[in-house]
Amino acid sequence: MIQINNLTKGYNGITVVNIPELLINKGEAIGLVGNNGAGKTTLFRIMLDLIRADTGEVLSKDENVATSEKWKHHTSSFLDEGFLIEYLTPEEYFYFIGSLHGIGRAHIDSELEKYADFFSGEILNRGKYIRDLSKGNQCKVGVIASLLQKPEILLLDEPFANIDPSTQIRLKNIIKEITSDKQVTTIVSSHDLNHVTEVSDRILLMEKGAIIKDIKTNSNTLAELEAYFSVMK
């Protein structure tokens, strides 16, 4: 589904991403972990063609993301508030995102009903622009907007960071559900090792731009990761 070849990116002589080879198969649920500055967000941005890589390429369904725009049809993502259009109400934003994929309003409305729990009554019909929402609620809007697009590849950068515990649990269930039938490829980064091992069947551990561990999730994974991070300096 996604193939990365010889990918490097540096700033001022410091390598922030260096991935010689990586293959992600259809339906895999990837968890991306690593300390601050390990290169997770930069990797996401390169995968979304927001940053130009120094060398190498990212292929999405065999097409280079930097030269073709086809990946936009099957990829949706939420990295940070920079993805949200802050002067819209959440409804307007969802409708807008829907319109890009030719999804009608009625359909969006019925989809949103499914997430009523997730929003816990704080998002829809509140008469607020996105810029007036709290960080956590903005995050919810971004995550749901990416789910509404019915992607084949879903990228989420630290979706658990700003949201409350109940929502974290609901989000985990949502991710598990969409990955359950092995049709959607998800890449989720997180600092919360518990969450990320729970929703992923494969963990990529990044350090200084390189993927130093590539683990199939099993019952020992959490302990293994905790051991790694507790000795990290």
Place this chain on the structure above:
Amino acid sequence: MNRAFLQHNWLAFWRSKNTGRSMAVSIVTGLGLLYLFANLFVASLFLDKVLEKVFPSRDAIESFNSLLLYYFLIDLLSRFQLQELPTLRVKPYLNLPIKRNKIINYLSLTSLWSGFTLSPFLLTVPFLIKVLVFDDEASGFFPMLTSIIGLMIFNHFFSLWLKRKINMNAWFMVGFLLAIAIIILADIYLDAISISTVSRSIFNAILKYPYLAIFPVLTGGLMYFLHYRFLKNNLYLEELRKDNAKERSTTDITFLRGFGIAGELAALEIKLILRNKRPKSTLIMSMAFMLYGLLFYTRPEIDQTMMIFAGLFMTGIFIINYGQFMFSWQASHFDGILANKISAEDFFKSKFLLFTLFSTVTLLLTTPYVYFGWKILLAHAMLYLWNIGISSLIVLSFANWNYKYIDLSKGSSFNWQGVGASQFIVGFPLFMLPLIVYGLSYWAFNQVVAMLVIGFFGVIMILSRPFWLKKLVSLFNGKRYAIAEGFRNR
């Protein structure tokens, strides 16, 4: 503590990411201010001569006294327009053991660092010295000076207070403007009141009984206190959003739906313009430009170059004013635009759509000028075609070199954020090109043909737009990483 605040302000200026730019801006505005001050100063030196010429029957100081309140009224209005609220970011200090009084006093006192504080003195002190001190009426000088200080302080803190009130409740603005309008109406058109009489009697009395100067000082002090108390009660709200309580509705701009995704994007941008302070004030200023025709066309002899210029401005003002900052308006969600399913082609199509829409509106709004001659309408129509065909293309090409983030929530007057070299350079082709084309074809043929030539070029470019669109897209594809990177640097 004040020293620490000053030092932080100082560091904030020097360590800001835009230090170089703000330096340049400070120097340019500083020179402009100096020039303005010099003018005021010279005007003040000759004020007595001017006043004696205009009101020969009265003493210069008498006329001066009768005009002083008008001056402060104008001062208040221009402060209302231009003065900025002082910006110490108070948030980081609120949770520290610092007395609120200190923070507020610092905010209040440093706000006096502004050209408005100096201008009334430059305009009055040389005059007063000349007519009072040199003419052996020196006893009147200090009372007058004191009252002017008092009124200046009053105006200063009144306008700050009013602006803060307006931030919380827009009705204050309506009330203020209404009050001013009523005063002007009653004074100038209805003769119901006479500010000049009031002004004269007040300041004559102060000249006669110097101790009366205490009253202007008292009003100034009272206003300072009012502003102080307001800040004290509302300091928590400072820097937070004031308009949270207002209900936002989900609106829909349906007529653009027919244009597909480009239409959706254009509708989105219309919302951007209407819902954010800076683009909204840009739009309002553009609309105010529609009145410029009254300046040009009411003259007995209409200069034809002026006609071209006015037409270019009035039908293209939105393209010029709004377009010069593209794509900075969308800086805060530019990543989202790139990562979502939006093709660069649709992105540019939406811009053309938006420009065409607004130019059409301005063309329609300016048709009444046909009253001053049919050639005006012709000029406007031809320049309308030029603007949507060529000006829009110029602006959109230059937008690819604009990497500067803009904060949409700040006002637009004297706001230099997002201003860079590209805004200055884009002016040349934008203004010179149509004048050159017009001049050449006027020289070769005549006025009407020259106008038609302008329109002709516009139509050619509109018809060949698919070709230019491709060029724009490939230009954009080379530049988009740099643009997105620049917008991430706030």
